[in-house]
Amino acid sequence: MKKDILLINGLLFSPESGESQGQTRHYIKIAAGIIQDIGPMDQCRVDDLCPVVDASGCLMLPGLINGHCHGAMTLFRGLADDLELMNWLENHIFPAEAKCVTPEMVYWSSKLAAAEMIRGGITTVADGYFYEDAAARAFADSGMRAVAAHGVVDFPAPGVPDPALKFQVVSDFIDQWQGHERIVPAVFAHSPYTCGPETLQAAKVLARSKGCLFFMHLAETKQESEGIKTKTGLSPVRYLQSLDILDGSSVCVHGVWLDAEDIALLAEKNTKVITCPESNMKLASGIAPVKELVETGVCVGIGTDGAASNNTLNILQEMGSCMMLQKVSGGGAPFLSEKHVFEMATSKGAQVLGLEKSIGSLEPGKRADVVLVDMDQFGLMKPFDSYASLVCSASGVDVKTVIINGEVVMDNREIVSFDEKEAMSRVRRLAEKVRG
Amino acid sequence: MKKDILLINGLLFSPESGESQGQTRHYIKIAAGIIQDIGPMDQCRVDDLCPVVDASGCLMLPGLINGHCHGAMTLFRGLADDLELMNWLENHIFPAEAKCVTPEMVYWSSKLAAAEMIRGGITTVADGYFYEDAAARAFADSGMRAVAAHGVVDFPAPGVPDPALKFQVVSDFIDQWQGHERIVPAVFAHSPYTCGPETLQAAKVLARSKGCLFFMHLAETKQESEGIKTKTGLSPVRYLQSLDILDGSSVCVHGVWLDAEDIALLAEKNTKVITCPESNMKLASGIAPVKELVETGVCVGIGTDGAASNNTLNILQEMGSCMMLQKVSGGGAPFLSEKHVFEMATSKGAQVLGLEKSIGSLEPGKRADVVLVDMDQFGLMKPFDSYASLVCSASGVDVKTVIINGEVVMDNREIVSFDEKEAMSRVRRLAEKVRG
Numbered sequence: 106m107k108k109d110i111l112l113i114n115g116l117l118f119s120p121e122s123g124e125s126q127g128q129t130r131h132y133i134k135i136a137a138g139i140i141q142d143i144g145p146m147d148q149c150r151v152d153d154l155c156p157v158v159d160a161s162g163c164l165m166l167p168g169l170i171n172g173h174c175h176g177a178m179t180l181f182r183g184l185a186d187d188l189e190l191m192n193w194l195e196n197h198i199f200p201a202e203a204k205c206v207t208p209e210m211v212y213w214s215s216k217l218a219a220a221e222m223i224r225g226g227i228t229t230v231a232d233g234y235f236y237e238d239a240a241a242r243a244f245a246d247s248g249m250r251a252v253a254a255h256g257v258v259d260f261p262a263p264g265v266p267d268p269a270l271k272f273q274v275v276s277d278f279i280d281q282w283q284g285h286e287r288i289v290p291a292v293f294a295h296s297p298y299t300c301g302p303e304t305l306q307a308a309k310v311l312a313r314s315k316g317c318l319f320f321m322h323l324a325e326t327k328q329e330s331e332g333i334k335t336k337t338g339l340s341p342v343r344y345l346q347s348l349d350i351l352d353g354s355s356v357c358v359h360g361v362w363l364d365a366e367d368i369a370l371l372a373e374k375n376t377k378v379i380t381c382p383e384s385n386m387k388l389a390s391g392i393a394p395v396k397e398l399v400e401t402g403v404c405v406g407i408g409t410d411g412a413a414s415n416n417t418l419n420i421l422q423e424m425g426s427c428m429m430l431q432k433v434s435g436g437g438a439p440f441l442s443e444k445h446v447f448e449m450a451t452s453k454g455a456q457v458l459g460l461e462k463s464i465g466s467l468e469p470g471k472r473a474d475v476v477l478v479d480m481d482q483f484g485l486m487k488p489f490d491s492y493a494s495l496v497c498s499a500s501g502v503d504v505k506t507v508i509i510n511g512e513v514v515m516d517n518r519e520i521v522s523f524d525e526k527e528a529m530s531r532v533r534r535l536a537e538k539v540r541g
Numbered sequence: 542m543k544k545d546i547l548l549i550n551g552l553l554f555s556p557e558s559g560e561s562q563g564q565t566r567h568y569i570k571i572a573a574g575i576i577q578d579i580g581p582m583d584q585c586r587v588d589d590l591c592p593v594v595d596a597s598g599c600l601m602l603p604g605l606i607n608g609h610c611h612g613a614m615t616l617f618r619g620l621a622d623d624l625e626l627m628n629w630l631e632n633h634i635f636p637a638e639a640k641c642v643t644p645e646m647v648y649w650s651s652k653l654a655a656a657e658m659i660r661g662g663i664t665t666v667a668d669g670y671f672y673e674d675a676a677a678r679a680f681a682d683s684g685m686r687a688v689a690a691h692g693v694v695d696f697p698a699p700g701v702p703d704p705a706l707k708f709q710v711v712s713d714f715i716d717q718w719q720g721h722e723r724i725v726p727a728v729f730a731h732s733p734y735t736c737g738p739e740t741l742q743a744a745k746v747l748a749r750s751k752g753c754l755f756f757m758h759l760a761e762t763k764q765e766s767e768g769i770k771t772k773t774g775l776s777p778v779r780y781l782q783s784l785d786i787l788d789g790s791s792v793c794v795h796g797v798w799l800d801a802e803d804i805a806l807l808a809e810k811n812t813k814v815i816t817c818p819e820s821n822m823k824l825a826s827g828i829a830p831v832k833e834l835v836e837t838g839v840c841v842g843i844g845t846d847g848a849a850s851n852n853t854l855n856i857l858q859e860m861g862s863c864m865m866l867q868k869v870s871g872g873g874a875p876f877l878s879e880k881h882v883f884e885m886a887t888s889k890g891a892q893v894l895g896l897e898k899s900i901g902s903l904e905p906g907k908r909a910d911v912v913l914v915d916m917d918q919f920g921l922m923k924p925f926d927s928y929a930s931l932v933c934s935a936s937g938v939d940v941k942t943v944i945i946n947g948e949v950v951m952d953n954r955e956i957v958s959f960d961e962k963e964a965m966s967r968v969r970r971l972a973e974k975v976r977g
Contacts, residue, residue, distance in 0.1 A: 186929035189874040221937065386865030387933065389874040416933035426862065429822035430869075438625040438825040493622035497823065497852035500936055501657065 108156060110135040110511060113149060115160030115477065117467070118492070133165060135473040138286075138511030142469055158513070162481040163505060164495075167466050168228025168250075168474030169420045170454030172379040173320075173358045173408025176218030176243070177211040177234045180535055181413035190326050190388045198413060202235070205539050206263035211239035213531040218418055219247035220525035223515050225419040226504040228474040231356075231379070231408065231458055233293035233320055235263040238278050241288050248514035248522035250474065252458050253282065254293035254320045257308045259300055271304075272311055279315045287510055289460075291318040296325070297333055297341055302348055309350045318459060319350065323357040326390045330362035342367035351376045356457055358408065359384075360398070361391040368394065372402040377457040380449075382427040383417075384410035392434045395427070395441060406457035407449040420450050422499040443492035477506040544592060546571040546947065549585060551596030551913065553903070554928070569601060571909040574722075574947030578905055594949070598917040599941055600931075603903050604664025604686075604910030605856045606890030608815035609756075609794045609844025612654030612679070613647040613670045616971055617849035626762050626824045634849060638671070641975055642699035647675035649967040654854055655683035656961035659951050661855040662940040664910040667792075667815070667844065667894055669729035669756055671699040674714050677724050684950035684958035686910065688894050689718065690729035690756045693744045695737055707740075708747055715751045723946055725896075727754040732761070733769055733777055738784055745786045754895060755786065759793040762826045766798035778803035787812045792893055794844065795820075796834070797827040804830065808838040813893040816885075818863040819853075820846035828870045831863070831877060842893035843885040856886050858935040879928035913942040 112133040132149040134142040151157065178198075185197035211234060222230055229250040234240050237255040244251035255275045256262065265271045275292055282290035292312040294300045300308070305321075312319040324330050324341040333341050342363060345351050353375035360378040363371075371378065380393040398405050407427055409418045424446045431441035455465025463472045478495070495502060507515040514522040548569040568585040570578040587593065614634075621633035647670060658666055665686040670676050673691040680687035691711045692698065701707045711728055718726040728751075730736045730744040741757075748755035760766050760777040769777050778799060781787050789811035796814040799807075807814065816829040834841050843863055845854045860882045867877035891901025899908045914931070931938060943951040950958040 182934075183927050183930040186927070186933070187868075187875050187878050193874075225936065383865060386869040387874075389868040389872070392869060416929060417936050419936040422858070422936040426865065429819060429862065430866070432623075432825040433822040433828060433866075434870075436825070438629075438823075439623050442623050491619050491622070493852060494619040497622070498618075500661065500853050500855040500858045 108511075109137070110473070110508065110513070111149075111151065111155045111157045112160050112165060112475065112477075113151075113157055114146060115163050115165040116480070117143075117165055130161075131165065133467065133473075133475060135475075135508070135511045138473055140467060140469050140471050140473050143467060158506065160477050160506075162479060163477040164480050165467065166226065166476045166478060167451045168464065168476050168507070168509060169226045169450045170406065170458070170465065171222060171227045171230040171409055171418065171420050172406035172454050172457055173381055173410055174218065174230050174232050174418060175234050175411030176215035176230065176232050176240055176418075177206070178214070178411030178413040179217045179221070179418075180205065180210060180214040180532055180539060181411070182416050184413055184539065186387075188388070190390055191328060193388060193414070201539055202263060205535070206235055208236045208239040208264070210535050211236040212243045213528055213535065215240040215243035216247055216523065216528040217525075217532045218412065219244055219249050220520055220528055221418045223247070223249065223507050223520055224504060225421055226476040226478065226502075226507060227418070227420050228476065228507060228509045229454070229458070229460070229464060231320070235265070238281065241282055241290065245285065245288050246523055248509050248512055250287045250464070250509055252289045252291050252318060254291035254318065255279070256293050256295055257300060257304060258295045259304055272307060275308075276311060276315070279317055283315070289318075289458075291320060293320040296322040296329070297344060298329055305345070305350060306348050309348070309355070312354065317354070319355045320358060321345075321355070322359055324362040324367070325359035325385070327362055340364060340367050342370055346370055346374070353377075354459065359390070359393065361385055361393045363394055363398070365397070368397050368401045368403060371398070376403070378403055378405045379408045379457060380405055380427065381408045381410040382430050383423055384414040386426070386430065388414055392430060395431050396436045399445070404453055404456050405449060406454035407446065419499065421495070421502050424450050424496045425499045428496055443496040446496055447492050473508055473511040475508040476504055479503040479505040544947075545573070546909070546944065546949070547585075547587065547591045547593045548596045548601060548911065548913075549587075549593055550582060551599050551601040552916070553579075553601055566597075567601065569903065569909075569911060571911075571944070571947045574909055576903060576905050576907050576909045579903060594942065596913050596942075598915060599913040600916050601903065602662065602912045602914060603887045603901060604912050604943070604945060605662045605886045606842065606894070606901065607658060607663045607666045607845055607854065607856050608842035608890050608893055609817055609846055610654065610666050610668050610854060611670050611847035612651035612666065612668050612676055613642070614650070614847030614849045615653045615657070615854075616641065616646060616650040616968055616975060617847075618852045620849060620975065622823075624824070626826055627764060629824060629850070637975055638699060641971070642671055644672045644675040644700070646971050647672040648679045649964055649971065651676040651679035652683055652959065652964040653961075653968045654848065655680055655685050656956055656964055657854045659683070659685065659943050659956055660940060661857055662912040662914065662938075662943065663854070663856050664912065664943060664945045665890070665894070665896070665900060667756070671701070674717065677718055677726065681721065681724050682959055684945050684948055686723045686900065686945055688725045688727050688754060690727035690754065691715070692729050692731055693740060694731045694735040695740055696735070708743060711744075712747060712751070715753060719751070725754075725894075727756060729756040732758040732765070733780060734765055741781070741786060742784050745784070745791070748790065753790070755791045756794060757781075757791070758795055760798040760803070761795035761821070763798055776800060776803050778806055782806055782810070789813075790895065795826070795829065797821055797829045799830055799834070801833070804833050804837045804839060807834070813840050813842065815842045815844045815893060816863065817844045817846040818866050819859055820850040822862070822866065824850055828866060831867050832872045835881070840889055840892050841885060842890035843882065855935065857931070857938050860886055860932045861935045864932055879932040882932055883928050909944055909947040911944040912940055915939040915941040
């Protein structure tokens with residue numbers, strides 16, 4: 106039985122201005138994992154039986170959504186830097202994965218990722234990896250909400266030594282997790298350069314038949330984009346369209362190299378995009394046309410990507426980077442606004458994941474994913490509380506308490522849902538093998 | 542009398558690889574504010590009379606150098622966002638400054654800035670503002686090292702209601718602070734659009750006569766650059782050259798809109814540049830040609846700019862942004878490397894400020910500005926300790942202890958040199974007037 110929780114004395118952002126609403130203190134009543142009621146404190150009725158969390162001095166935010174991650178790659182953080190994608194991937198990451206990826210590695214490295222994400226106010230992650238069953242277990246055990254997408258590639262992969270069996274593995278994975286309260290299984294076809302057209306189509310057919318989301322790294326680098334054009338005569342997006350893959354349940358991750366026709370097609374098909382600005386910057390992949398996507402009506406969320414190409418799993422920092430990069434690369438000072446990028450990490454992120462009815466905002470009826478940000482730290486959030494303060498001051502934002510699905514996962518800076526020190530020491534031990 | 546300190550059991554970066562040197566524990570012996578000796582622990586002789594700081598589990602870094610800041614602008618953080626420079630400055634910042642800037646405001650807001658910077662491992666700041674005497678007092682009282690540059694503009698300014706007296710005010714300021722152990726006075730001519738040619742020349746003559754650095758915001762926006770070209774027929778850099786301002790003691794802040802001839806001239810004159818990537822991104826000013834500057838031989842440091850245009854004073858985060866922005870905007874994955882950007886915030890930053898003999902690296906004979914970074918937090922620095930881990934994981938970097946000029950300023954996450962809570966509450970009270 107889920108406990109009820111009454112959050113009291115917290116501040117809320119006004120959705121329009123981002124000002125914390127006239128500094129009026131609010132309560133949030135949580136019952137059975139659901140937000141039951143929100144209101145100003147003078148209308149709060151305290152029920153003696155309900156545990157109270159005092160949010161005094163805190164801003165109450167909807168849990169942040171990390172729209173793209175490979176949690177298990179915390180093991181490879183700092184393994185190879187200053188490299189472009191294909192060199193990084195083919196000469197460093199793929200070999201390390203071939204050597205090191207086991208269910209145990211995926212479990213502990215994903216759990217370490219969960220610790221980092223929870224500490225940064227992330228309550229939902231869209232993850233994709235091999236042995237995704239182990240990742241799903243890690244996220245389930247951590248208390249996080251996750252869309253866990255099982256990886257598909259054409260070559261032998263960890264957990265799928267025989268590529269002929271890949272769809273059986275993914276299908277079993279989906280069957281096992283569908284119906285879980287916090288874990289949503291999905292399919293991750295790695296990319297058009299690691300999956301042939303038959304694989305892509307079959308993966309989408311499987312996702313459709315199971316009612317699952319279909320993810321794919323797409324149009325990440327110029328090289329990829331040009332390679333597909335050379336091979337098929339089509340841009341990556343139009344290539345997917347030719348394979349009947351674009352629909353409202355497909356999510357293109359990265360979407361850096363897109364032209365106007367691609368963008369119009371994504372909008373028409375209601376296909377979603379997740380932008381990963383720090384990974385794209387670090388791998389020198391390019392700058393996603395977020396402004397054009399948004400103006401054309403494409404729903405765009407934001408993700409950190411894995412820790413090996415970022416190297417943090419901090420969506421607050423990612424929001425700042427996204428906002429700044431868009432402004433300087435042509436959007437001008439007004440675009441991307443802090444308000445918009447905040448929505449990318451909350452309401453729009455939820456929409457990308459098809460979870461907009463249950464998460465992404467603080468509203469009665471939604472799942473209770475709530476983050477308390479301490480506003481009394483070093484004056485960073487003061488004097489002017491706004492989206493800008495939050496988005497631009499990532500390094501100073503102090504997440505105090507995290508509630509996911511109505512359960513307290515971090516309480517006053519202490520993760521209470523699992524032993525993060527154990528995850529840390531397990532990953533350290535695993536790391537000895539990576540370079541060994 | 543300065544106490545001696547013996548740091549024991551800490552890890553050091555190898556300057557070349559950035560790996561912490563084979564995980565060998567090191568000691569640093571500090572005497573009378575100076576690094577006396579550094580070596581592996583097995584050569585450490587413990588003197589019973591010398592206080593010991595145990596740096597176990599910590600990486601020992603040279604103090605970080607914030608090459609450009611307006612500390613007092615912490616008061617205006619979040620006041621006006623999503624605006625381009627001239628709109629932001631003329632319609633929001635200058636009016637707020639005219640209304641709010643007093644010596645008291647500068648003192649407390651600068652002290653709040655000092656708290657934020659110390660918490661982020663910054664030991665030296667190059668600051669510029671009005672009432673810089675109050676800022677210098679704040680930094681002196683905070684325990685920080687600062688190059689404090691007094692602002693010069695043509696119009697009536699806070700503390701200088703009569704522009705005819707501006708050089709007297711600045712000259713008195715310099716006389717008062719020269720010889721201070723941690724505060725170095727300097728001149729800050731705001732910009733070529735707020736200072737006429739006579740003012741610029743007179744400010745440089747004053748700086749030269751006092752043996753001081755001369756700072757100036759230069760070539761920050763396209764509009765500024767084109768405006769100067771229209772007025773003088775010269776680029777901003779060549780305009781300064783025509784006024785005999787370029788030399789090894791001049792520092793151009795921003796340097797975004799530079800052509801090859803400008804860059805060659807800066808290199809020839811040994812004029813330094815401070816890049817402020819987050820401010821330039823946020824105000825949509827543009828991307829500084831750091832690669833071209835560095836390849837041509839210009840010494841480039843890094844700064845946060847003020848809190849109203851960033852909005853954090855975190856040089857670790859700034860390093861990450863700088864590195865990522867340069868990679869994606871043409872440098873490719875190899876440039877800017879994490880090692881290089883780390884040097885911009887340490888050894889090269891010291892060189893920009895003419896302090897390379899006393900700070901910027903951990904070497905015997907240098908002033909003891911040492912930062913201890915806790916590497917046992919959330920596995921962020923593990924498993925592969927490197928410049929990349931530090932630079933790319935800013936949001937997870939946990940600065941534990943800060944020593945400046947041989948004095949412990951922050952001890953185990955607690956600022957001991959002054960009362961940061963007092964600074965915070967003073968700034969909050971001042972903030973009520975800004976919007977009032």
